[in-house]
Amino acid sequence: MLRRDYLVRMIEDMTEILGKVFALKQEKKSVEARTELDELYKRHFRLNAQLLGTLSAKDIVQMFRTGGEIEADKLQSLARLLKEEGDLLASSGEPDEGISRWLKSLHLYLTSALSGADRSLWDWEDKIAELRSLLQDYRLPAETGRLVFRYEEQEGRFDQAENVLFRLLEEEEISKDEGLAFYQRLLRLPPERLEAGGLPEEEVREGLAELESRF
Structure with missing residues (x-):
C-alpha cells in the first residue's frame, strides 16, 4: 500500500x-x-x-x-x-x-x-x-524487436506475434528454437483462445511447418 x-x-x-x-x-x-x-x-x-x-x-x-x-x-x-x-x-x-x-x-x-x-x-x-x-x-534494435514479439504474445495477439517472429527470423535476430517454442506454447492453448488471438490452430500448424521448411 x-x-x-x-x-x-x-x-x-x-x-x-x-x-x-x-x-x-x-x-x-x-x-x-x-x-x-x-x-x-x-x-x-x-x-x-x-x-x-x-x-x-x-x-x-x-x-x-x-x-x-x-x-x-x-x-x-x-x-x-x-x-x-x-x-x-x-x-x-x-x-x-x-x-x-x-x-x-x-x-x-x-x-x-x-x-x-x-x-x-x-x-x-x-x-x-x-x-x-x-x-x-x-528498424528497431534486435533486443527491442524481441521484446515486441514477447509483448504481442503476452497481449494475446498471436497473429501479430507471428508476423514479428518471421521478421526477426529473416533478420537473424532470433533463433529457430525460440520460434519452435512459440508454436509449442500456442498448441497447448484452447482453440477458442487461438481464434481470439487471430491465429486458429490450423494456421498455427501451417506457421510451424513454414518455420521448419524455411529456417
Missing part, C-alpha cells in the same frame, strides 16, 4: 509538470521545457537528461533491477518522460536525438509491460502503440 501511495504521488507530480512542459512546448520554449523534464529526472530517478542520452536502453533497465526483479512501475514512469523528451527534441530540430529517446522509451515500456507493470498508471498499451507508430519507418 505504501508503495502504491508513493507511485501515485510521483505520478501526480509528473503529471503536473508534464502539463507545464506541454504549455512551454506550445509557446515554442523548448529549452525551458527540457529544463523542467531534467528536474523530474533528477527528483524522481536521480538521473539527468545528459546521462540518459548516453546510456543504452539495456543499461537503463539494469539500473531499475533490484534483487533480480525489475521495478516495472518506476521504469514505465521513466519511459513516459523519455517519450516527452523525444517529442521535444523532434519538434525543435533534433530529429535523430528525438528518435533515440523514442527508441529507449519503447524499450522501457515493453520491458515494464512484460515485468508486471500496472497498466492503469500510464496506460502503457496506448503509449507502446503510439511509439511503434512513430518508429514504424525505422
